[in-house]
Amino acid sequence: MTRKRAQTPDWNRLFDFALGQAGLFTTKQAAESGYSPQLLVHYVHIGKVVRIRRGVYRLVHYPLAQDEGLVTVWLWSEQQGVFSHETALSLHHLSDVLPNKIHLTLPADWKHRRFRVPPGVVLHHADVATAERSRPAAIPVTSPLRTLQDCARAQLSPELLHQAISQALDRGLIRKSDVARIQDATSPTGHRKR
Known part of the structure; x- marks a missing residue:
């Protein structure tokens, strides 16, 4: 042997x-x-x-990074999480949102796993397609469109959502035709009131 x-x-x-x-x-x-x-x-x-x-x-000798806390949470998620909602808004520099918690979306099949969530982290469960992800830094973040849709579903304040949509349009991160999809996400049924 x-x-x-x-x-x-x-x-x-x-x-x-x-x-x-x-x-x-x-x-x-x-x-x-x-x-x-x-x-x-x-x-x-x-x-x-x-x-x-x-x-x-x-x-120890690696320079401290501004996003070390986020990278730590991402590594905790076994590199499966995607930063989303208000955290993603902040990372995309959309609106004046100042998240007091870290929002992380884990795969849908993780919903029934039992584990200790790091303090200050809010978990969401959904499958985020590759096309709905971006990587502006060392960590994955939901795309601007997905971020705005998630924030609309989570009922982010209308003022901050409107500001984020305007900034995303001005910067070419979303198209005018995407605004209707974001507004659809604000209704409980997923469809705008006409």
Whole structure:
């Protein structure tokens, strides 16, 4: 019987994971790079990495990123979540919305999973198609049109929604024909009152 040799830790591979994630990486990514949980604990003790939350670490010498909190939540979601609703409005710089919670949409089949949601995170469950996603930073965000539709369904204040629609039109992020689809989302039946 042959024993499988332990993979040699590969700092470059770990750094490649962290590079596109604001200096953060997961325990799973560390394992794929040859780092055992024991070696990670050692690196925490000697100050090479910092534990951000369970299963998420940051390289100490990587510059702090403005969106580190969002990347941490995205990594917590096993990279399956998409930032949506008011969080996406803010990331797209649409309206004067100042979200006090992080909105994250997880796949619909995650609805019945049991797990501890990070503080300050509001979960939504829906399947977000590739065409309804954008990536303005290290994290996936719902497209401007999907974001506006989600905010309309969630009954964002009419003033902020109107402001966001106007700004999206002015910046060419949506078309005039999309406005009706957004307005359809405001009605409980999914259709505008005529």
